Amino acid sequence: xxxxxxxxxxxxxxxxxxxxxxxxxxxxxxxxxxxxxxxxxxxxxxxxxxxxxxxxxxxxxxxxxxxxxxxxxxxxxxxxxxxxxxxxxxxxxxxxxxxxxxxxxxxxxxxxxxxxxxxxxxxxxxxxxxxxxxxxxxxxxxxxxxxxxxxxxxxxxxxxxxxxxxxxxxxxxxxxxxxxxxxxxxxxxxxxxxxxxxxxxxx
Ligand SMILES: Nc1ncnc2c1ncn2[C@@H]1O[C@H](COP(=O)(O)OP(=O)(O)OP(=O)(O)O)[C@@H](O)[C@H]1O
Numbered sequence: 001x002x003x004x005x006x007x008x009x010x011x012x013x014x015x016x017x018x019x020x021x022x023x024x025x026x027x028x029x030x031x032x033x034x035x036x037x038x039x040x041x042x043x044x045x046x047x048x049x050x051x052x053x054x055x056x057x058x059x060x061x062x063x064x065x066x067x068x069x070x071x072x073x074x075x076x077x078x079x080x081x082x083x084x085x086x087x088x089x090x091x092x093x094x095x096x097x098x099x100x101x102x103x104x105x106x107x108x109x110x111x112x113x114x115x116x117x118x119x120x121x122x123x124x125x126x127x128x129x130x131x132x133x134x135x136x137x138x139x140x141x142x143x144x145x146x147x148x149x150x151x152x153x154x155x156x157x158x159x160x161x162x163x164x165x166x167x168x169x170x171x172x173x174x175x176x177x178x179x180x181x182x183x184x185x186x187x188x189x190x191x192x193x194x195x196x197x198x199x200x201x202x203x
Contacts, residue, residue: 009072009093009101018079019092021104026054026094036171037071038100042107045091051107052091056100070171075103077170081146086139088159088168108159108166116160132165139167147176152189 012018026043033040038058045052057071075093082090089106096102110116113132117124136158143150150157150173157169172188 006068006072006101009075013093018075021092021094023094023096023102026052026104029054035169037067045104051109053105053107054094054096054102055105056096056102058100071101071103073173074170077148077173077175078103078105081143081148084139084142086135086165086167087142088166105168106161106166108161108168110160110163112156113158113160113165114155117155128163132160135165136167139165143167143173149174149176152193154190154193156190 009018013020025046027046028044029041030043031039032042032053035055038056041054041056043052043054044050057068075090078088078090081087088108091104091106094102094104110119140150140153148170150167150170152169152172153167157167159166159168
């Protein structure tokens with residue numbers, strides 16, 4: 001049966017599978033980035049004193065089904081794995097004043113790994129770099145233990161919060177099961193980070 005992504009989301013909220021939070025719980029929006037789904041804002045979450053990142057799915061007439069599917073895919077996978085220290089925390093969804101759904105994510109205060117390395121390259125010791133590499137590995141291991149492959153891992157999809165790496169951006173990720181193991185040969189992700197073997201096999 002074909003699943004209509006937005007209907008799936010509404011049903012999951014209604015059935016209590018996804019935490020839905022009132023948009024008025026979030027204050028002081030600041031734009032922090034723009035991604036495939038739309039703008040990303042930093043907000044302060046009243047009641048918790050946490051900063052959060054709201055990732056908006058801007059559904060206008062130009063949006064394609066693939067973008068909505070990636071958004072829902074990210075949400076489904078985050079639900080399963082976001083309780084690991086090296087994966088961005090996922091708190092639920094909200095609907096903004098324009099009626100758009102937003103993912104509510106932990107705010108990473110040091111930005112992306114790429115930005116963090118650029119800003120701290122002189123200060124960082126080998127021990128820090130090794131710890132970061134090890135923690136990225138732990139995040140990946142946790143994904144793989146849940147049969148999830150990220151498929152778009154690069155330095156802009158790893159965020160740093162208080163010096164700790166957090167894997168993010170699961171839009172292209174995939175839950176592996178027996179049927180999908182053999183059937184998918186499409187290449188995804190940022191070209192510079194794609195495993196060379198994948199390109200050879202395509203040739
Ligand atoms: N949780 C977060 N904490 C801090 N900054 C974030 C967070 N999520 C996203 N950002 C910022 O917003 C930018 C865009 O994020 P997003 O994940 O939507 O897009 P992307 O990875 O650039 O694009 P795409 O979704 O198309 O792969 C990031 O590069 C980062 O700078």
